[in-house]
Amino acid sequence: MNEMIKISELNKSYQMGSNSLHVLKGIDLTINEGEFVSIMGSSGSGKSTLLNILGLLDEHDTGDYRLNNVLMKGLSESKSAYYRNQFIGFVFQSFNLISFKNAMENVALPLYYQKVPRKKRNELALEYLEKVGLKDWAEHLPNELSGGQKQRVAIARALISQPKIILADEPTGALDSVTSEEVMKIFKDINQEGITVIIVTHENEISALTDRIIRLRDGLIEQPEYV
């Protein structure tokens, strides 16, 4: 099976004034294509840092990170922007929709950076909005949508560039349990289509819905367990 993500001996420290904070202390991790994984851990365990590194939003210090069998090392800003755009779809806890763009425009934005013509990308955006059940809300601004709706828009936006991986950082953190379940259902469906889904969460009910749970503690991975 294709190794979508393979990291070995990954280290990351943050400089906090004169102190160095060692967040990730030599992580080895492999995630295969098509897996549905959750990363768990208490706050400060380094799970968000790991997700940022996986999403090329942050750089690691030492160790190797291979994304889709390509070594991610010393990437220029433009290059990492390219990989983010091509391979990775992000879903955030606070949705991170652009407030002055309507749902359709928000969803279409990644395609703008792929130089897809406006008409074409708006068509696609509507298609993906339909997928998450929000076609009728295409013209609405984010502040006219409920939390669950916003997160569905964000998911549609993550999907539109047809990424290999969806990285979700506490995607249900701001949602009630019913909406959380709906959102998780969408992730499940996405995964069924063959996209690797990685969810960072601290909620057991959420991780229980995934196929594999990776637990982080103090910057190290505990023994992996399969559900």
Added chain:
Amino acid sequence: MFDLDNWQEIFTTIRKNKLRTFLTGFSVGWGIFMLIILLGSGRGIFNGVEAMFDNEAINSIQIRPGTATIEYKGFKAGRRVRMENSDYDYLIETYPGIDKSSAFDYFWGQGISYKSESGNYTVRGVHPGYRDFAKTIVLEGRFLNELDITETRKSAVLGKLVVQDLFGKESALGKYVNVSGVPFKVVGVTDDKGSEWEQRAVFIPISAAQAIFRGGSQEFGRMTVTTGDLSLSEAISLADQMERDLKQRLMIDPRDQRGINIRNNNEEFAKYANVMKGIDAFVWVIGIFTIIAGIVGVSNIMMIVVKERTKEIGIRKALGATPFSIIALILQESIFITAISGYIGLLLGIGLLELVNTLLPEGTPFFKNPGVDINVAVYATLLLIFAGSLAGFFPAKKAASIRPIVALRDE
């Protein structure tokens, strides 16, 4: 950078952020508006002062005999000083610094007629050099010449309004007009930019004028000389020498201020030229400071814009925006807003100047035809756009260096 999609992205942003756009644009529009008003007013003052000298050559010296106020060598105080042709000839021969010259006399309200048409005009007895002094423009025929003077010919040169009055559409050249009962042949038609009064002038040879209006005497009322390309100090010393010389010749006490009146246009114009230089420098200093204020304003607002858009930029980067595309986004928006609002400021400024020009009463001293060169306006706009992009560049650079992970961190 200039594809349509980019523009649509920017228009969307602008439409959704009207206040921000307005504030950015306002500082630029206001800057260019003020600059145009200042430059236009400066031009107005310049034109106004220049127009004041449209009547007379700026390098001329006028000499007018006055009334002696101090008893001198047996000549009583209160005596009216007279200048005659011999005095004129003496000055011209003595001072090689003199370029063109003319003695002249105005005879007010003289009846002039052609066939059944007639009117009252000021007749001027002049030498040929008067044309250079009064900046008279010959439209048809010729001005008076030396032969007209020496042979006391009955030649007349008419201002274009006189021709209009007396001849209508008919050509005046070669016709005879009656000047105070004496027939004169029209040899030329003139125009003058100074005023309508100048366009109503009737010129005849000074010798003929003396014969008709002064009963054949050699006296004349005033004279003028131009100083060619003498420098200001040379022109002043020439005027001083002539004054001393004339006082001696005409038996006027050297201390007598009123015996003879000498007005040096060189000096008068130099005074105005200095004032104008000052105003010009002032306008530029204010203009430059206004532009600097505009630049700082734009830079400041763009800085705030970038700060305000930190999260948005972070999102864009997470979705695959390259640093260059972020720089282009901010810069293009800044340049677009600067250009449009600069243009609006430009139009408003020019509009106001035109309005002032229309409402300005004819003949307002020191102010005429305010306005700016289209070149100045274009350069000012280009400068502001350049300044706007310069001002936008550092905020854009800052925006490009925003790390998405920091921008997206939940508060």
